[in-house]
Amino acid sequence: MLSRKVSLFWLSFGLLLLTYVVVASLIAFFTVKIIGVPIGQKMTTKIILSIAGFMPVYVLLAFLLSRIISREIEKLSRSAEQLPFNPTLEGSFIKEVDSLANTIESQSNRILEILEAQRFLLLRLAHDLRTPISNLRNVLQGIKEGVIRSSEVEDYVSRLILETEKMEVLLEEVLSDMRKTVRKTEPEETDLGELLKELVDIWRFRFSSKGINLELELVEGVKAYVSPIDLREALNNIIENAYKNTQDGEVKIYLRNGDTSIEICVEDRGSGIEEGKIMQAYKEGRLGLYITRELLWRNGGSLKISRNGKGSCFIVTFPKTQRLRYLRS
Numbered sequence: 001m002l003s004r005k006v007s008l009f010w011l012s013f014g015l016l017l018l019t020y021v022v023v024a025s026l027i028a029f030f031t032v033k034i035i036g037v038p039i040g041q042k043m044t045t046k047i048i049l050s051i052a053g054f055m056p057v058y059v060l061l062a063f064l065l066s067r068i069i070s071r072e073i074e075k076l077s078r079s080a081e082q083l084p085f086n087p088t089l090e091g092s093f094i095k096e097v098d099s100l101a102n103t104i105e106s107q108s109n110r111i112l113e114i115l116e117a118q119r120f121l122l123l124r125l126a127h128d129l130r131t132p133i134s135n136l137r138n139v140l141q142g143i144k145e146g147v148i149r150s151s152e153v154e155d156y157v158s159r160l161i162l163e164t165e166k167m168e169v170l171l172e173e174v175l176s177d178m179r180k181t182v183r184k185t186e187p188e189e190t191d192l193g194e195l196l197k198e199l200v201d202i203w204r205f206r207f208s209s210k211g212i213n214l215e216l217e218l219v220e221g222v223k224a225y226v227s228p229i230d231l232r233e234a235l236n237n238i239i240e241n242a243y244k245n246t247q248d249g250e251v252k253i254y255l256r257n258g259d260t261s262i263e264i265c266v267e268d269r270g271s272g273i274e275e276g277k278i279m280q281a282y283k284e285g286r287l288g289l290y291i292t293r294e295l296l297w298r299n300g301g302s303l304k305i306s307r308n309g310k311g312s313c314f315i316v317t318f319p320k321t322q323r324l325r326y327l328r329s
Helices: 008-035 041-053 055-080 095-145 150-182 192-209 228-245 278-283 289-297
Strands: 188-191 212-217 223-226 249-257 261-267 302-308 311-319
Touching: 008 055, 055 095, 095 150, 188 192, 188 228, 192 212, 192 228, 192 249, 192 261, 223 228, 228 249, 228 261, 228 289, 228 311, 289 302
Parallel strands: 212 249
Antiparallel strands: 188 223, 249 261, 261 311, 302 311
């Protein structure tokens, strides 16, 4: 973080003064070199006096300019203080400030989605743990009060061991899912076509055993600077969702190389997920959406869902730049 900071007023004043000095210098250069009129001491004095004379004008302009911009920034700051729980920010007539507001609002919405997803995760964990914990308490209470006879204790203990094993498996699944979102993986130039071919080869047998045709359409040589581990995990989640929710017909996977972006589309014929109900889909446990979106986001990608007749189309998008920006959470 910079230790020395400059106010917007002084920055505006300095730029205005610098602009005037540069223009005056160019005029002087043009007068001497092009026209051939020498600049004497009187002319130099006039230039200096003109700069000094216009000083109040520079101060006034710098003050007005800094106040206008500061007012818009202060308005944005007041709105941002209420984030993420009031994610709507006021717009601005200044293009750059308005763009900053949109970026902050977008990140605020993402934070809200993460908080909501974590809340759902904790609720599901609490719900799934309630039954085995209740069973454990009831059995121990029964042993203490003598309701369970000594000849039955061994049988009940065996059942409790199974219950604790179920809890252990459940906790391990939750921890494993959370580790996927915080692990550090390195990006590299990844051939998306080759990666999709590997995934399709792995999944094709499972789809065919269910009577579903898994098709792949791609453009050769499309590469992106991403973590292949993260992308493989995210695409596996999406393909698994298509496998679970498609009963017959086919599932298609497309790789599209557009002018401004690269898209990977997984089109299924399942029950479908309406756009705008993404968090509801996560809540119902149909897709590890939180993990999938996190893995894509930190690699500069995004996930969108669109309706496609009977089923859904999951679209993974990476902006096409010289080197995709890798975001670390």
